[in-house]
Amino acid sequence: MNMALREIDSHDEMLGILDEKKKNYILLYKRGSEASECSYKSIENALRKVKGVNVAAADVTSVRDIHPIYSVTSAPSLLVFEGKNFIKTVKGCNDENFYHSLFESSFYSSTAANSGETPQKRVTVYSTPTCSWCNTLKTYLKKNGIRFRDVDVSKDQKAAEAMVARSGQQGVPQTDINGEIIVGFDKNRINTLLGIH
8 A cells, every 4th residue: 555645643643733724634444455445545546636635544453542532433434624623524435536526625615714705605516526517617616716515415315315305406516505506507697696707
């Protein structure tokens, strides 16, 4: 296994590397496990495309004090922190595109959040990694300085069900702008709701 990810040896060391100003990720993996190897490799590949993301890894066979604190019972699991606050766990092996969009959207929203601009409308994009219109939409929002939360409905069944319940549509992308749903990449409507000129 190529050790490009920073390896940590304890919960104390983990707390010491969490950056207060952005999201942090800790991969709990089990050396020799196929799913863990898959996750480790996908994350390394994603990190080659996104700079400035704080990700570390701990092998649960030797680091025994992290997973019990966060109720992690399976490896691989990716712990997500906002500063030093634990947010959620992403379980199992996901593909490189999943991790890439996870890191890119969180890095983007944290850099934009620190720029001290006026509050923006709440924007959530429901997408899948294989959907080209989803990527076009997210690129368009980033280009226009719009912060958004990216929800991968191929990985989150509850979010997928909630999305269909609200819009009556299964197709992606769908964008929720302050509670108003836009199905597809409707540039004019998005521009109107977000004040993009």
